[in-house]
Amino acid sequence: MALADVRATGPTNAERIRSVMSASTSLSLTTGGNCYDLIAMHTVDEQGRLRLHAPADSPLAAEAVCAPRGLLAGLLQFTDIAPVAVRDRIRARVTLSGRLTPADVQSAPDVLVLRLEAVRATIERDGLAEDVRLDEVGLARTDPLAAEEAGMLNHLDRDHHHHDVVAGLSRLADARVLRDARHVRPLALDRYGITLRCEYARGHHDIRIPFPVPVRDAAGIGAQIDRLLSQAHGCPHRRP
CATH class of the missing domain: 3.20.180.10 (PNP-oxidase-like)
Known part of the structure; x- marks a missing residue:
């Protein structure tokens, strides 16, 4: 019996989330008390772990340091916008929710590095939202064309x-x-x-x-x- 061709024709939602996180230059962060628009202030490592790099004297750093038990609940939102000026340019929205806490390693005295302990990941495409398992996001890889x-x-x-x-x-x-x-x-x-x-x-x-x-x-x-x-x-x- 011949095996069916199950070759993928597009990224999985976990792969899409990883690519959006890595390729985006900005995100919005909502905490219990504030909303922040963060530009060029996040990094994502090979395991999909996200870190924010906030100026040490910024309101975000102050809120994180003063959070109870050092855990700041946050909602992070990425918007994937088509680079070509087509109609309805928003291709996807990615939402991560979890807790921000100071990272174990702080690389510079004027920057507070916050790591996200994610508890939920959601992607919305074509008007439909889907939760994606965090272990799938961690195992997924950023698309090799995402940066280009x-x-x-x-x-x-x-x-x-x-x-x-x-x-x-x-x-x-x-x-x-x-x-x-x-x-x-x-x-x-x-x-x-x-x-x-x-x-x-x-x-x-x-x-x-x-x-x-x-x-x-x-x-x-x-x-x-x-x-x-x-x-x-x-x-x-x-x-x-």
Whole structure:
């Protein structure tokens, strides 16, 4: 008996959470008494453990130091925004809840490092929220394209030659999806494939195009795109 092909065509939600955490440059933190917008103040290690690096003289540091038993309850929210200016640019929201406590190792006297003891992780996509087990988040890996995705998508969107690439890839979609589309633009890119967004006079529709083989890094993107374009040349329909 032949085994079914169960090859993944997209990241798991645990992988999405890890990628959003790692690629985001900002997050919002809500505690019992305050709300903070934190820019370039968090790091994520290989095990998915998050740390905040707060100036020692900041309100956040003061609140953390004064928290009962040194445990500051907090809600951390990340927003994954498409780098290309498409309609409805929010691709996902990631929420982590738990307790912040001073890390065992403090690297500099003017910075208070807080580690998050997470108790819950949630991701919201396409209007649906899902809790993800913390052990799955810890075992997941950040997508190898996460750090470079924004630059690559903007390059595809802005460069005249690469507009032809997007148009070619769109031929792999059902012709009915392309009918009446005013624009087709790149929305997301990960090691498993690329997502295009068809925008109509009203509304939009996303097209997921898996790579023939998942890539290991950005250097493998070109070969997979070329293979997809070769497939597209054999498709009977063209975008009107």
